Amino acid sequence: MFLLNAGVITERIPNRKAKEIYELICRQTTISKTELLERSGMTVSTLTRLLEELTSQGFILESGFGASTGGRRPILYEKNSAYAYIFGLEISRTLSKLVLVDLGMNKLDTRSWTMTTEMTPDVLIRLIAAEAHSMLQRHEITKSMLLGIGIGAVGPVDRLSGTILEPSYFQAKGWKNVKICRLLSEELGIPGMLDNGANTAILAESWHQRTQSFKHLLYIHAGVGLRSSMVSEGKVIYGAVDMEGSVGQMIIQTDGVAHRNASGNYGALESYASLYAIEKAARSALKQGRSTILSHFVEDPEQVTYTQVLEALKKNDPLVVEIITEAATYFGIGLANLLNILHPEKVILGGPLIAGGELFFQTATQVAIRKTYYYPAYQVVFSKGQLGEEALAMGAAVMVMDQLVRL
Numbered sequence: 001m002f003l004l005n006a007g008v009i010t011e012r013i014p015n016r017k018a019k020e021i022y023e024l025i026c027r028q029t030t031i032s033k034t035e036l037l038e039r040s041g042m043t044v045s046t047l048t049r050l051l052e053e054l055t056s057q058g059f060i061l062e063s064g065f066g067a068s069t070g071g072r073r074p075i076l077y078e079k080n081s082a083y084a085y086i087f088g089l090e091i092s093r094t095l096s097k098l099v100l101v102d103l104g105m106n107k108l109d110t111r112s113w114t115m116t117t118e119m120t121p122d123v124l125i126r127l128i129a130a131e132a133h134s135m136l137q138r139h140e141i142t143k144s145m146l147l148g149i150g151i152g153a154v155g156p157v158d159r160l161s162g163t164i165l166e167p168s169y170f171q172a173k174g175w176k177n178v179k180i181c182r183l184l185s186e187e188l189g190i191p192g193m194l195d196n197g198a199n200t201a202i203l204a205e206s207w208h209q210r211t212q213s214f215k216h217l218l219y220i221h222a223g224v225g226l227r228s229s230m231v232s233e234g235k236v237i238y239g240a241v242d243m244e245g246s247v248g249q250m251i252i253q254t255d256g257v258a259h260r261n262a263s264g265n266y267g268a269l270e271s272y273a274s275l276y277a278i279e280k281a282a283r284s285a286l287k288q289g290r291s292t293i294l295s296h297f298v299e300d301p302e303q304v305t306y307t308q309v310l311e312a313l314k315k316n317d318p319l320v321v322e323i324i325t326e327a328a329t330y331f332g333i334g335l336a337n338l339l340n341i342l343h344p345e346k347v348i349l350g351g352p353l354i355a356g357g358e359l360f361f362q363t364a365t366q367v368a369i370r371k372t373y374y375y376p377a378y379q380v381v382f383s384k385g386q387l388g389e390e391a392l393a394m395g396a397a398v399m400v401m402d403q404l405v406r407l
Contacts, residue, residue, distance in 0.1 A: 181193065207398045251265050
């Protein structure tokens with residue numbers, strides 16, 4: 001990942017042991033000095049000094065007293081959410097979203113833009129900058145109170161240089177080798193940081209569930225394409241290259257249909273379970289003269305969109321139910337393959353296909369469970385996540401916040 005002026009954030013807490021204590025406090029709602037002593041292994045004098053430093057600098061607050069175990073009631077500590085503020089930005093194929101949060105990841109403001117054919121990088125950056133300044137004015141936040149801006153974008157991305165490389169299926173031109181971190185950092189005058197959206201989404205969900213016992217989380221975003229990421233003990237697992245979208249190239253039929261992209265695999269999962277696959281199936285059925293209320297929505301079958309498919313699904317149209325069920329079944333097969341390889345404790349599913357209704361989610365997860373080899377000995381929890389469609393932007397902010405405890 002790339003962070004312009006990284007030292008501005010990482011050096012705010014210069015002491016390594018202070019970073020350790022601060023991270024322990026951040027991972028809990030509140031925590032006592034006794035618990036910090038047990039978890040850190042530090043001496044009482046060292047811990048006391050560090051807590052005093054973090055309190056005087058505004059990083060943490062004393063938040064009352066815990067239950068007594070026979071002696072004096074222990075002082076409880078918590079993160080000071082008002083210490084600083086962060087912008088989190090999602091850049092996806094269908095929309096881009098900017099959120100303003102405090103250090104406790106409480107959302108203060110948000111704004112979204114539809115990614116139309118006119119939404120080139122230059123246009124989007126101007127809109128983001130204008131809205132960011134408006135948000136700061138509305139909430140009376142000065143630039144000195146900002147940590148930075150985190151960006152979760154469609155891959156592939158080069159995290160080290162802060163560049164969106166060559167994403168597929170953007171409607172507007174110009175989204176190739178966009179140095180998004182540098183452009184936004186210069187426009188806003190704050191540090192900028194980039195990762196792919198699947199990674200930022202799972203960071204947000206992992207942080208949101210930080211007090212729970214799950215150590216290994218898998219995230220899959222199902223929409224125009226399929227994106228995945230995995231967290232182990234709070235840390236994103238990175239490969240040798242940014243392979244965010246490669247899960248969609250999982251081959252589930254060796255003699256299957258051609259991928260919409262010439263470089264894609266025949267029989268790839270994405271060709272059977274994606275917005276494109278569902279729209280293609282609906283258009284094909286209309287051309288065949290199948291009975292469906294979709295025929296009342298458009299004159300030309302090629303004009304059918306996923307939004308119209310969802311409208312028909314709400315009316316329980318038999319053809320659409322069949323199409324969604326089939327796509328979800330293929331998705332469940334791909335999901336089972338991942339479970340049999342990675343064995344996560346919890347799987348979080350997000351994106352337009354998951355948000356479109358219970359049929360896709362329930363069908364896919366049931367198929368995945370039936371085809372998971374060690375079930376029921378191996379139990380996995382499926383979830384739509386706690387943050388929904390805000391996960392990518394919120395996770396981009398978490399990514400910046402995490403720099404406070406980086407060495």
